[in-house]
Amino acid sequence: MWQEDRHQRIRALLATLERVSTERIMAELGVSRETVRRDLVDLEALGELRRVHGGVTRPADEAPIAERSHTHVKSKNAIARAATALVSSGQTLFIDAGTTTAILAEELAKLANLTIITNSIDVAQKMRATGEKTDTSNEIILLGGSISDRAFATVGGTTVAEILRYRADVALLSPVAIDHRHGATNFDHAETEVARAMVAHSDRVVILADYSKIGQCSRIAFCPINRVDILITNKKGADGPALLSLRKKLPQVILA
Structure with a gap:
């Protein structure tokens, strides 16, 4: 045969x-x-x-977002805190949709003078100022587009076209999986196109991936490994072969 x-x-x-x-x-x-x-x-x-x-x-898919929001919560909280420590006042950030980035938004909301560009309705709501707008308030830009049937987020050609109007200092993205050969991967085509556009229009890419995603591969690659500047993951599994392979390829890995 x-x-x-x-x-x-x-x-x-x-x-x-x-x-x-x-x-x-x-x-x-x-x-x-x-x-x-x-x-x-x-x-x-x-x-x-x-x-x-x-x-x-089959290549990794994600569970429904309502289910994922209750998994690996401590790990995601640690990753979010570590990611927030990398952010500086005055920066423009791309943030995609996911349970980890929703937790990240809660941490970023404590900071000031940021411009957040996101397709995630959850992220936008959590970042929205609760008090009066001041000179140091964060600016939140929610990208237009069609509402995804998989997540509380916008996707589609309109969303991607809006991303291309901007340039971000950092893209903070949470994939379905990441490994040393394929880089960051997603399952859904529409979500992948959004993440890919954010990568293309950012100076730096920070990948947020809890330990369960390390060494895994989903069906669509959106960020090659040589485009990832920083990977933030958990201390759990730090000595595992999958993370060791990633360490050899990446400029920086932060264990939260």
């Missing part, structure tokens, strides 16, 4: 099953374990699957 035929069979199995064992693939294709291993490595490099112990799964 030719390699592309094997790849198509593996794709078909994953389209039907969320997880497929190595033994099942060997039986379906009638090939050796080593041949299957090579095929899986190739398909993972393309972002079409994720290798796990004993087999493969």
